[in-house]
Amino acid sequence: MTRQRNDSVGSIGTARPAPELEVWQALNIALDRAMERDSGVFILGEDVGLFGGSYRVTQGLYAKYGEWRVRDTPISENSFVGMGVGAALAGGRPLVEIMTVNFALLALDSIINIAAKLRYMSGGQLEVPLVVRMPGGVAKQLGAQHSQRLEHVLVNVPGLRVVVPGTPQDSFWQLSQAILADDPIIVLEHELLYFTKGPFDAEMPAPPMHSAAVRREGRDVTLMAWHRMVSVCLDAAGQLSARGIEAEVIDLRSLRPIDLPLLRASVQKTHRAIVIEEDCRFGGVGAEIAATLNEVAYADLKSPVRRVAASDVPTPYNVELERASIPRTQDILRAVEEVVGVSAG
Amino acid sequence: MTRQRNDSVGSIGTARPAPELEVWQALNIALDRAMERDSGVFILGEDVGLFGGSYRVTQGLYAKYGEWRVRDTPISENSFVGMGVGAALAGGRPLVEIMTVNFALLALDSIINIAAKLRYMSGGQLEVPLVVRMPGGVAKQLGAQHSQRLEHVLVNVPGLRVVVPGTPQDSFWQLSQAILADDPIIVLEHELLYFTKGPFDAEMPAPPMHSAAVRREGRDVTLMAWHRMVSVCLDAAGQLSARGIEAEVIDLRSLRPIDLPLLRASVQKTHRAIVIEEDCRFGGVGAEIAATLNEVAYADLKSPVRRVAASDVPTPYNVELERASIPRTQDILRAVEEVVGVSAG
Amino acid sequence: MQRKLARQFLYDMVLARQFEQAAAEQYTEGNIGGFLHLYPGEEAVAVGSLRAADPGDYVVSTYREHVHAMVWGVSPTAVMAELFGRATGCSGGYGGSMHLYDAGHRFLGGYAIVGETFAIAAGVAYWLRMTESAQIVLCYFGDGAANQGTFHETLNMAALWKLPVLFVCENNRYQIGTEIHRHSAVPDIYRHASAYGIDGRRVDGMDVVAVYEAARTALQHVRSGNGPYLIECETYRYRGHSMADPGAYRSVLELAELRARDPLETFRQRALAQGWLSEAECGDVDKAVEAVVTEAVRFAAASPQPTDLGRNVYSEPLDLYGGRP
Amino acid sequence: MQRKLARQFLYDMVLARQFEQAAAEQYTEGNIGGFLHLYPGEEAVAVGSLRAADPGDYVVSTYREHVHAMVWGVSPTAVMAELFGRATGCSGGYGGSMHLYDAGHRFLGGYAIVGETFAIAAGVAYWLRMTESAQIVLCYFGDGAANQGTFHETLNMAALWKLPVLFVCENNRYQIGTEIHRHSAVPDIYRHASAYGIDGRRVDGMDVVAVYEAARTALQHVRSGNGPYLIECETYRYRGHSMADPGAYRSVLELAELRARDPLETFRQRALAQGWLSEAECGDVDKAVEAVVTEAVRFAAASPQPTDLGRNVYSEPLDLYGGRP
Ligand SMILES: Cc1ncc(C[n+]2csc(CCOP(=O)(O)OP(=O)(O)O)c2C)c(N)n1
């Protein structure tokens, strides 16, 4: 069960000239380089091969690496994720793509009750270097069953790590790092971000996989979010700035673990914090961040950490209702006014 | 698709003389009465029939109601829960027993992506009066795979309701109420409580299904818990009282929705609160309660709501480590001293 | 066969074809959102099997269910309005293309997670069997869905308890871009039935009469208390998996070969040749359907949007914080 | 057959019988906790099949796996110590009876959720096939596990990709208290294999030689690249499902009938009759095993408890709050 050791992320393969890329392309490059570097890396998933992946992430890899390393699977989520675990135990570095997060509900036994627990249950003898990628979030009118978010389910599980890259650069960095790591790692991607562009440099040294990033500096309030909600926060921050309120926007990048030191540092400066999440509020990830920040930064906070989250409903199909069901710029503005008002008064 | 309408819980059937009962017996009586009252109530689950149920909850019902109303199923969790949903759609009041919470990981698609969403997705045409019972919690050396807690998974789901009865009386009341309700309801039971005794009166009118209950009054700190952790809190409260600290102990009884008014009222009196949970801390139910209480009771709190929870590890088999992995009396005492100390200083 | 039934088959299939064509156009124009899975090429399956059932029976279908809904009695206007996400839609605009429901007609959906239809259908059947009802359930699923664990789990229970379900496999040879020989070790879906002691047979899914006859025999079997039955209909979808898929993974030859066996055209020719229908009658059907589809689009476009985000989550409004101010 | 192999079979089965007997006693005395699933009556299955495999192969088993682990090379002391939850246990005391592991021997567990062994085994096999290794995987499962969706999903993929797995069904007729005719529509588990184009056969699981021969043929098939193979071993467990179950749902007659075919005693008689072993040799085996089991219990009882709650959750210690003070 020997497994190939790996070099660091920054120096993978050779550079490709690509100043601006879309998220799916960055992920594609990360996969390609990992597969070139390590013959133990292979992909399992529905339509990842011949079809090239529902979101083009695996495009070209089937032709380049063949069917054994890019395997089109039947619709058998629980079992092909379980097979990923088995292959990881035997020495491989499997990368499983679950076509969307919604179908992961069928594979949670393999993820939560097998992958996450084997190292511990075996007294450290076994390791499961498995990466499970899943597109998720609320996209465009996909209906309730295709808009289920699972962040809250996965972050609670000892043994798992959960990263949520939202930019092309982070997608490349964090997926590459996840493949190099020796733990089961969930890479949550957002369906509406695959085709968004952003600066990309494959040679830039990567920050720690679980670090958060300040996307905009500000002194009055800290907005914490991930995936698509980061851009909504930036939009709100822009409008707030016009009103003289400077919001600091933090992209969490990782949900398990979380980069609390960065959040604390920001709150020490702003004294006010709001978590914005696409997941439902009740028992969502925002609750953990709020509860913890309230505990560790109590003295710094002028008001308790607020949460702006999705409405407590299954996602409706109707486009207007769907938009209204998840945080919009105006929802963030209202929340900011409340906390700033509250604490000013 | 007409479904029998029901009378209230307090006046089910006729009384049985039983001053003190064990939890499993109270559940058994609730099932028996519901099945007598409504021929649409039936049970699906592994070994619920001939065998009488792993924890004896369905004992005697197979002989009394026959195999169609007490059905022994194969090991096919996702499908027999899905069948429960189908039967509910057609007019029945199915009661599905998942032998333990751990196996519910296989059935989450049926629970989260079907049962919880159908009423909403159908514009209100369909209803799913389904009750899913599952024994859970950390029992005695069952190992990591048999000690997975799912509270955090279920409380986040719009469309579901989650109750956590811990006493014989509550078990009878809340299971009876769940069967009468027209929504999918999860009844989480604790494996170590089935054979604990407590006062029981089938005729006593039931409080609202989702109300919390004060188990011990106190002025200095509020301890909030459910299931087995309530008794651990009461134990701690007893010891604290000897040291002049009066802890108020609240049994949440319901995790979705939660009885926030009661929690607020208590905190207005004690000014300090701690959530104690057997589930892991990170992203657990305690985070929701802490985050919300901090928001709504900020002014009343002398220090932020604390959490005492399970260690962030899969549950170890070794008995000493297992005990150390979930909250013990001393962990609660330490936390109380901290908050009382902190807020006193 | 009777002219009445022949006209019904033709009407249903023309409606199916034209409705889906209109849906595709409305999707392209941006009036329909989300995933849109269309049925052209597979019409004979839904029409042949559903017309063999009793109106009192239950139907459980997939996300490719517009046609099943309409043949089962849901009005084209209500279906189109649902695709538009309007309050007048059969799911009030909350469900969408993949989640059509009509409790009154016992049309129970509309399931978007592959493999969900099995257990739902078996659950309805369990209730029918337990209450000694004469009704049965029709359960639709694709070739790809047959690889989902729920297929195995449910067929075993349905057989074990002799539940009244007719499982209808719409084998269109593809699981999105994965051809059946690449997703199933034994591509003859009907052969799986025997692993559960269930009668199963294969039928030409491009021939509405063949599907109808097979379904009648099967329903007879199911209704008589002999337990479940499985029919595998060999069919084909002309379009990609959904509007998002050009279907580039299929050869032009394959497509041409199947189009040559078009269920709608072959039936029309046969009906004329057999004298079941006259040219005039066929023409009338086309015109009648055209009017219906045009009206469906007009109605949908003119319908109001649903406005209440929070309704129907529970039987009654539920405050998650128990009365939090 | 060779005397050496005969002695091995006898030794393995005697060890299995005595070890489980000792485990039961230690459980009753409170030295072993949790669920304890014992193997008496089923010894011929693990012994016959594992002795037919190559030491380099992989083994994936269920929660009823003490015997599989020992026959596969894990020392009885390490297994007993694990049941005691001690640091010297094969899982360091963190796993317990249902979670025995030994990476060095490629014994991969020890899975407590019914149906998990299929995909794990197929995944190992996928890796072996992809890396063109000569090794294969033995996957154990019970009659009840055959109804889990993963059985269907995994057998399809294993057949589709010709993965080197030998699926061994330990059909002891019961899923805890539910007899096979009440949980499987087609109780002949081996017949399910054909639904995936997999060769399957049934063998007398009370006859270690029959199991051995069947496994050899099957392994030959699997190792030659012909894909998976399934063997259904008809066996029986003398005890209840676990120590918590008295097994009251079974008739005394049934139990007596099966005990009369006891795999250990029948083999011992046969070995003597055939002259494979002498009375003296059999006596030596009993004594040798007795010493081993006694030592295993002594070792376990004398072993230290594990003390570090937080280790081995991740490859390196992970601070959930990224360096929170
Ligand atoms: C459990 C699950 N996995 C994956 C998907 C994504 N998906 C939607 S349809 C489909 C193909 C289904 O093929 P088939 O069952 O043959 O039905 P068809 O679309 O051909 O009618 C897939 C993979 C899904 N909806 N559910």
Ligand SMILES: Cc1ncc(C[n+]2csc(CCOP(=O)(O)OP(=O)(O)O)c2C)c(N)n1
């Ligand atoms: C998914 C799941 N459901 C239920 C259980 C509880 N359970 C443990 S063993 C068992 C019976 C398994 O029977 P079988 O597969 O025949 O194996 P055996 O115990 O007879 O060896 C059940 C229902 C479980 N562990 N996992």
Ligand SMILES: [Mg+2]
């Ligand atoms: Mg198909």
Ligand SMILES: [Mg+2]
């Ligand atoms: Mg068994």
